[in-house]
Amino acid sequence: MGHHGVSQGGQIDAFADEGIMLEGIFIPPGIMNMALPGTGQEHKRLAARYNNLAAFGVMVSDTTRGRVFPGLAGYPFLAWYSLNQADTETLRKGIYYLAQIFFAAGAKQVFTGCSRMPVVGSEEELQRFRTMPVRPWHFELMAFHPLGTCRMGNNPASSVVNINLETHDVKGLFVTDGSVFPSSLGVNPQVSIMAFATRAAEYIADNAGCYFK
Numbered sequence: 001m002g003h004h005g006v007s008q009g010g011q012i013d014a015f016a017d018e019g020i021m022l023e024g025i026f027i028p029p030g031i032m033n034m035a036l037p038g039t040g041q042e043h044k045r046l047a048a049r050y051n052n053l054a055a056f057g058v059m060v061s062d063t064t065r066g067r068v069f070p071g072l073a074g075y076p077f078l079a080w081y082s083l084n085q086a087d088t089e090t091l092r093k094g095i096y097y098l099a100q101i102f103f104a105a106g107a108k109q110v111f112t113g114c115s116r117m118p119v120v121g122s123e124e125e126l127q128r129f130r131t132m133p134v135r136p137w138h139f140e141l142m143a144f145h146p147l148g149t150c151r152m153g154n155n156p157a158s159s160v161v162n163i164n165l166e167t168h169d170v171k172g173l174f175v176t177d178g179s180v181f182p183s184s185l186g187v188n189p190q191v192s193i194m195a196f197a198t199r200a201a202e203y204i205a206d207n208a209g210c211y212f213k
């Protein structure tokens, strides 16, 4: 019955020091079904148990660094990101913690999102999940918080905007969205983005004379 009430009402930050946040979330049947393992009748059987499902997100504060390149063949840009092994291990650890919590709460099965062991049905299987070799491509992932494509910094060689969020290259051009963060925040970013945008707006207002003569 996860679709009743607040769909994102719980969070576990006990593992924040390990770069892991566990966040309650519930999603409509169409999207939930895409995340369920199996095909055909097996998948249909799971989908029919929607009322018995609970979902949580494992959020990893990643150390992997991506690149954004100028686009080719009419595409405005090309984004490149390849999850590293350290983040893969952190991810596995987060799923392991979450599965322990789910089993303690009475779950019969946990769907891991890992193609090497998509379903864990017992503590013994969970211990196998914890120790088996895993690689980045074994996990089906989603990115809700892409940050850092125009990162902030003092050095124009390694950053796009300065600490006032004004671009190094074009005076009077400000970037006030999630792209300015230099690294993963480790928390949901919306409030920090709004705080930085507000700060930049105040800077522009205070210095308007320099820009509009």
Ligand SMILES: Cc1cc2nc3c(=O)[nH]c(=O)nc-3n(C[C@H](O)[C@H](O)[C@H](O)COP(=O)(O)OP(=O)(O)OC[C@H]3O[C@@H](n4cnc5c(N)ncnc54)[C@H](O)[C@@H]3O)c2cc1C
Binding pocket: 008, 144, 145, 146, 176, 177, 178, 179, 188, 189, 190, 191, 193
């Ligand atoms: C499913 C989901 C759940 C999330 N849940 C949370 C949460 O619970 N808490 C939290 O803190 N964060 C959450 N986030 C992340 C948060 O929504 C984003 O980090 C944040 O909205 C990014 O803000 P932004 O200003 O950088 O970009 P956006 O909010 O994406 O704003 C970009 C704007 O630019 C507009 N735009 C794009 N191209 C053009 C163009 N060429 N011309 C004019 N306008 C253009 C777009 O229409 C959009 O309005 C979630 C994200 C997703 C996808």
